[in-house]
Amino acid sequence: MPDGTRLTKGARVFCSLHGMGRMEEIWGKDCEEFRPERWITKEGRIVSESQFKYVVFNAGPRLCVGKRFAYTQMKMVAATVMASYQVRVPEGHVAVPKVTTTLYMKYGLPVTIHRRELGGQN
Numbered sequence: 001m002p003d004g005t006r007l008t009k010g011a012r013v014f015c016s017l018h019g020m021g022r023m024e025e026i027w028g029k030d031c032e033e034f035r036p037e038r039w040i041t042k043e044g045r046i047v048s049e050s051q052f053k054y055v056v057f058n059a060g061p062r063l064c065v066g067k068r069f070a071y072t073q074m075k076m077v078a079a080t081v082m083a084s085y086q087v088r089v090p091e092g093h094v095a096v097p098k099v100t101t102t103l104y105m106k107y108g109l110p111v112t113i114h115r116r117e118l119g120g121q122n
Ligand code: HEM
Pocket: 055, 056, 057, 058, 061, 062, 063, 064, 065, 066, 067, 069, 070
């Protein structure tokens, strides 16, 4: 491996995407802070990061061919739901990750959903 670690024949190598997404040496000191605006430039454009830093869709020749489609779909769903509904997590509920092959929340994520008033600010 690049750091000198030797692998025996047949060894399995896993990398923790969850861990990588929270590493200070990759994302900097504020890596644990929820600061979505870090992904928006002063001009309002999306900050583009190296696919090798965020490897959820893999990187290089094995990069997911559906990556852009998946992002477009996620943004469309989030924007559509948020435009019509107010989604609130109950005060005091802490989302605890349950790390398996895919990421679940150990105690779920209870939310209340209210339809937004047309033209309202809430
Ligand atoms: C959040 C959603 C998604 C994630 C996290 C994801 C993740 C990945 C990853 C990690 C790989 C590489 C697998 C490997 O190296 O063996 C991959 C490959 C692939 N993905 Fe996705 N994917 C997503 C959505 C999609 C969607 C929506 C499509 C199709 C519309 C898609 C189509 C593919 C295909 C065809 C490959 C194989 C590419 C190749 O080997 O050349 N993916 N995906």
